[in-house]
Amino acid sequence: MPKIVDPVARRRAVAQAVLSVAARHGLEHASLRNVADEAGLAIGSVRHYFADHDELMTFTMRELSRRIGDRIRTHAERLLTPDGRTDRRAATEELLAEFLPLDETRRQESALWLAFTAAAHTRPELRPCAAEMQADLHTLMTRVLHEARCAGGLPGSMDVELESTRLAALLDGLTLQATLLPDRYPPKLLRQVLRRHLDALRAGS
Amino acid sequence: MPKIVDPVARRRAVAQAVLSVAARHGLEHASLRNVADEAGLAIGSVRHYFADHDELMTFTMRELSRRIGDRIRTHAERLLTPDGRTDRRAATEELLAEFLPLDETRRQESALWLAFTAAAHTRPELRPCAAEMQADLHTLMTRVLHEARCAGGLPGSMDVELESTRLAALLDGLTLQATLLPDRYPPKLLRQVLRRHLDALRAGS
DNA sequence: AAAATATTAGCTCGGTCGTGCTATAAAGGC
C-alpha cells in the first residue's frame, strides 16, 4: 500500500488553497496550476483528488459554506438553548453580527462568499450551493424572529416571513457594501445599523 | 479623411457587446474576441477604440453606471420637483423600486452590477467606479430621506445618516438575493418588503 | 524481500487569451 493520506483532509487543504488564491487574486485565477502551487502540490496531485476543475470549485464553495455555517451554529446554539443567564437581546445581536465583516477573517470570508455568489450566476454547477446558503440564511432569520416573538421580545403582530426577508436582505446588503468599502463601513457602524434595525423590529414598526 | 464614425457611439456599442456577453456567459468570457464577435466587428476594430482590455472594462462599467443612473434620475426629478398633484409617498416608493430587479431589463442590469461589483474586489481599476456607484446610492438615499423628513413625511427624530445606510443596504441586499433567485423573490415580494421598510420609517421606528 | 497500489510528478495536446504589428479599405482635401 502507498503512503496513507486522509483524503478528506487533503481535499480540504486544496480547497483552502483555492480560497487563498481567490481571496488574493480573484476566483478567475484559481486555476489548477495556481492552486497546486499555493497548496505546495503538483498539478497532478490536485487532479488525483478532484476529477476536474468544476468539482474543485463546487467542493470549495461547499467548504466555504460549511466554514461559515459552523461559525454561525456556535452562536445559534447559545441563543436557542438559553441558560437563563444569557441576555436574549444581546445574544440575538451577536448571532446576527456574526454574518457581518467585523474583522479581517470575516471580511475575507465575505469577499469569498460574494465572489462565489456572483460566479453562481453564470456557472450552473455553483447555483445549488448558492441557493442553499441563501435559503439557510432565510430559515435562520425566520427561526430567530419566531423564537424572539414567542419569548415576548417582538410584537405578536409582526409578519415573521416578511421580516425575515427584510432582515436577511439587510445583512446581505451590509455585508456587500462593507466588503467593498471597509473604510466607509467600520465595525462600529455595521453594529449600529444592525442594532437600529433590531430596535425598530422591537418597537413594532 | 476616412469613413466618419462617431467614436463615442462606437465605444458605447462595443460596451453594449461586453454587457451582452457578460450577461450571458459571465464577465470572464468578455474577451476581446468574444466581444468583437458579439459586436459584429473584427478584433482589431475593437482595439482601435480601446487601448487595452482594462480600458474596455472600465469604460463598460461606467457605461453601465451611466445607464442605471439615467433611469434613476428620471424618477428622481419627478420626486424632487413635485408638481403638487404627485403623491410624495408613492413617488418615493417608485424611485426606490427603480433599484430593484422588478423586470427582465432591471434583472439583467442588476446581475451585471453585481458581477462588476464583485470583480472590483480584485481588479483595482474597477474599484473607483464601484465606490462611486455605492457613494451615489448613499447620497441619493440621504437626499430622499432628508427631503421626506422636511416635508413632514418622516419623524424629525430620525437619524438620516444612519437610516440612509440602512436603506441602501436593504436595497442592495434585496437586489442581490432577487438576482440570484428570481423565482423566490418575485416583484410583488420585493415591493412588499420595500413598502414595509418605508412604513416602518414613517412610523418612527 | 517482493508485490501491490495510493500518491505524486510531469509531459503533451488543443484551445483561448491579450497584444504588438502590419496590411488593406474607405473617404474627404488638394
Add this chain to the structure above:
DNA sequence: GCCTTTATAGCACGACCGAGCTAATATTTT
C-alpha cells in the same frame, strides 16, 4: 486623379488554461 488620414481586418507571438496520459515514488501488506 492623388494623398493623407482614419477605420477595419487579421496575422503572429508568447503565456496560460484544463485535461488525457504515462512514469516514477513511496509505503504497507503479503
